[in-house]
Amino acid sequence: MHKGANRDPSVTLPAADTPRNTLPEAHGCCGATVKFDGASPAYRRVLALVIGINVVAFIAVGGGALVQGSAALGANALDFLADSATYAISLWAIGRSVQVRSGAALLKGASLCVLALAILGFAIWRAVTGAPIEGTVITGLGLFGFAANALAALLLIRFRNGDANVRSVWLCTRNDLVHSLAVAGAGALVLVTGSRWPDLLAGVILAGLFLQSAVSIVRQSRAELGAA
Secondary structure (H helix, E strand, C coil): CCCCCCCCCCCCCCHHHCCCCCCCEEECHHHCEEECCCCCHHHHHHHHHHHHHHHHHHHHHHHHHHHHCCHHHHHHHHHHHHHHHHHHHHHHHCCCCHHHHHHHHHHHHHHHHHHHHHHHHHHHHHHHHCCCCCHHHHHHHHHHHHHHHHHHHHHHHHHCCCCHHHHHHHHHHHHHHHHHHHHHHHHHHHHHHCCCHHHHHHHHHHHHHHHHHHHHHHHHHHHHHHHC
């Protein structure tokens, strides 16, 4: 007799006959949540495109920061550079072990701490030695940075939940939207007041935001390493 013939309709098919759940957050054994680790062609393509956006933005904003000597633009440019490097690490870590992915996220958290200290040091140096700067250029490049980050965020929003490696990319991009608006706002205040202090204050605030993001990423990475 052919197997499967006269099968009792009341018998439930075994789990092996059911398709696997490929959603970003599937449920593993015993109801445990399996977080999306970025191992999909769509996410890889999006992340590669976001890296390209950050490289272009770093060149544009970094050039303006050098010409103007702006702490806010310098912070934004270094942020774009750090994002390009750390997103490349994220792309490399996809599909590897939990330890490797969490370690990559820890590296990103550490780099954000270094970046925050560098920005803070530059802002202090500018406060002591800096000359007045051009607010129009800062505002324009701040808005350019916002547009670049908005495009990156739109590409990444459907991948905003996942493990520490995936989530750190989204958190950095989301925070960068705030950073760019702060830079544009600082430029507007410099233009209105004729003072460099709004630019310096924006640099200090951005340094604090970078530190906050770094702490969040490091905490999740350590939790995932401990669970592994």
